[in-house]
Amino acid sequence: MKVEDFVDVLNCEFYTGVPDSQLKALCNYLMNTYGIDEKHHIIAANEGNCTALAAGYHLATGKIPVVYMQNSGEGNIINPVASLLNDKVYAIPVIFVIGWRGQPGVRDEPQHIYQGEITCKLLDLMNIENFTIDKDTTVDEIKNVMNGYINLLKSGKQVAFVIKKGALTYDGEVNYQNDNEMLREEIIEHIVKVTGENPIISTTGKASRELFEIRDKNHQSHKYDFLTVGSMGHTSSIALGVAINKPDEKVWCIDGDGSVLMHMGAMAVIGNIHPNNLVHIVINNEAHETVGGMPTVAKSIDLISIAKACGYSYVGSIDNFNDLDIELEKIKDSNQLSFIEIKSSMGARDDLGRPTTTTFENKENFMNLLNE
Structure with a gap:
């Protein structure tokens, strides 16, 4: 189904x-149609954030908002759905569009x-009526479903469309890029060169995949790395x-910019506890690159000042x-919480692979390293 018809x-x-x-398809359509426009389209930090934002939109306009996300974000919406949107509380209608x-x-x-x-079980438990869209779903079917959803939305309930792979298509293209020069994989290579046998906790997405392949290329053990393959936003808390x-x-x-933004409160906790042996590195490409390249707000905020205000002793951008190598060597020999x-x-x-060890092997090997 063409995304234009769905919209x-x-x-x-x-x-x-x-x-x-x-x-x-939906993300690219929204970027081509609206870009980032506070009246029509906002990329949020996490799924709970966008659910609350949608609630505010409804309160101000009386209109029905759409919240889109990967199904991994359902956990982040449970609290606002159950304690804010639910018809036993404020009865705020929202249409969720969820990638499966x-x-x-x-x-x-x-x-x-x-x-x-x-x-779908989580949606059912939250009393969110849901319909699954696949490659064979027709526009008429969606119209019939929406006709049934209208009364639910009018009564202050939430509904959802669960999108299977390839169900939505879009012919338009969006060129996501920034003005920075250093490639993430090369950055991680420089980090690995300095860290030696120190443990590394790496964030969700391509960064962990690149770290895994760098170890293979260097004929190094994977025991030094914990790959946070899921649980986006929580890498720094694990560390x-x-x-x-x-x-x-x-x-x-x-860490990555999308990850650190998703649960930025972790930085305040880290700064308060202040472990002198922790180095928090954020590779900032201003984008959710692993899932397509849509922008984050990391280009327009001052992460360094935020880290400093949270209590990190040493900060740098x-x-x-050349400056990266100097900074990494300096931090390696220092005894202070660094960002x-x-x-x-x-x-x-294009040929970037995925880890060939299992998650259980990753955990066991990493734990053995820490307890040697």
Whole structure:
């Protein structure tokens, strides 16, 4: 189904969400049609954030908003759906559009398997009427479903469309890019060169995949790295938990801008606890690149000042490899909580693979390293 037809049937004026590869057609359509426009389209930090934003839109306009996201974000919407939107509370209507990763019977990455199994079950538990769209779903079917949804929305209930892979199509293209020069994979290579046998906790998406392949290329063990393949936004908190309990280890966290924005409160907790053995690196390419390239707000905010205000002892921002190497060597030999923003270009190798070890092997090997 063409995404234009889907949007016409929804007949809504405001969209907010967190990008997803299953919803790339919708995301690209919104960027080409509206860009980032506070009246029509806002990319939020996390799914709970966009759900609350949608509620505010309805309160101000009386109109029905659309919230889009990957199914991994359902956990983030449970609280605002149950305690804000629900018809026993404020009865705020919202249409959710959810990309279905880990659909049962379809091969996917381990972090999506269980989430895929419970995607519709969670919606059912939240009393959100839902309909699944696949490649064969017709526009007339969607119209019939929307006709049934109208009364539910008028009564202050929420509804959802769950989108299978390839169900929505879009012929338009969007060129996502920035003005930065350093490639993320090369940045991680420089980090690995300095960290030696120190543990690394790496963020969701391509960064962890690149770290895995760098270890292979260097003929190094994967035991030094914990790959946060899911749980976006929580990498720095995992690293904090390790750093607190292994005070004699230098612990490195490789984070991304989309990840750090998703749960930025973690930075305040890190700064307050203040482990001197933790290095928090944010590779900032100003984009949700792993799921398509839609922009984050990381270009327009000052991450360095935020980190400083949260209590990090040492902060720095890097945009070239010479300064990166100097900073990494300096931090390696220091004993202070550090935050480094590294400004990265977009892009990854077309042949970038995925980890060949299992998540269980990753965990066991990493735990064995920490307890050697």
